[in-house]
Amino acid sequence: MADNRNAADVFWVEPQKRGVLPLDGFHLPARLARVLKSERFGITADRAFADVMAECAAPVPGRPDTWINADIVAAYRGLYARGNAHSIECWQDGKLVGGLYGVKLGAAFFGESMFTRVTDASKCALAALVARLRVGGFRLLDTQFLTEHLARFGTVEVPRAAYKVLLEGALATSGDFAALDWDVTARPTTKVSGPVSGKRIVQLLTQTS
Numbered sequence: 426m427a428d429n430r431n432a433a434d435v436f437w438v439e440p441q442k443r444g445v446l447p448l449d450g451f452h453l454p455a456r457l458a459r460v461l462k463s464e465r466f467g468i469t470a471d472r473a474f475a476d477v478m479a480e481c482a483a484p485v486p487g488r489p490d491t492w493i494n495a496d497i498v499a500a501y502r503g504l505y506a507r508g509n510a511h512s513i514e515c516w517q518d519g520k521l522v523g524g525l526y527g528v529k530l531g532a533a534f535f536g537e538s539m540f541t542r543v544t545d546a547s548k549c550a551l552a553a554l555v556a557r558l559r560v561g562g563f564r565l566l567d568t569q570f571l572t573e574h575l576a577r578f579g580t581v582e583v584p585r586a587a588y589k590v591l592l593e594g595a596l597a598t599s600g601d602f603a604a605l606d607w608d609v610t611a612r613p614t615t616k617v618s619g620p621v622s623g624k625r626i627v628q629l630l631t632q633t634s
Contacts, residue, residue: 442582444568452579461623467516474512477524481538515546523547533565533595556629563600
């Protein structure tokens with residue numbers, strides 16, 4: 426993190442308790458499910474990583490500054506170029522209105538930041554991320570901290586020692602962030618074109634094993 430957008434350096438944070446959203450314990454509110462099913466947003470992945478980062482760093486009412494400085498932007502763009510960072514985008518009428526980004530290591534995804542410009546956009550992005558991670562065989566979704574907003578979706582705090590056990594297990598295997606983009610029912614499997622539908626996201630989040 427950086428103290429502000431103009432900071433000349435960054436610093437590391439290792440909290441005593443870590444925010445974790447259990448992928449099998451995600452709570453999908455009924456209202457959010459209806460929003461997703463309405464197809465109000467077009468939801469994509471890795472279509473506009475740089476734009477999502479820029480929006481996450483942009484000033485908003487109540488938060489005039491950001492912890493995302495030029496060094497962080499450059500580092501994450503490099504990670505994205507190497508396939509280790511990813512974004513989820515929500516579009517409305519061709520405009521980017523919400524999204525999130527983070528880092529993938531093994532079968533762990535570390536959420537970094539999210540933004541919204543219209544009601545429910547970032548919530549839909551989070552739901553889409555969880556669905557994508559489930560399909561891709563991920564084992565850990567690290568949210569860094571527990572906030573009131575994230576708690577509504579099932580995020581919990583995990584003590585440092587327990588978190589390290591979860592992290593070690595996730596790093597020992599590999600998740601596929603792009604698995605949701607392939608039609609496994611086709612022979613051979615084919616790339617799905619266009620956004621992932623909200624109805625499909627709801628189906629993936631509510632189906633039982």
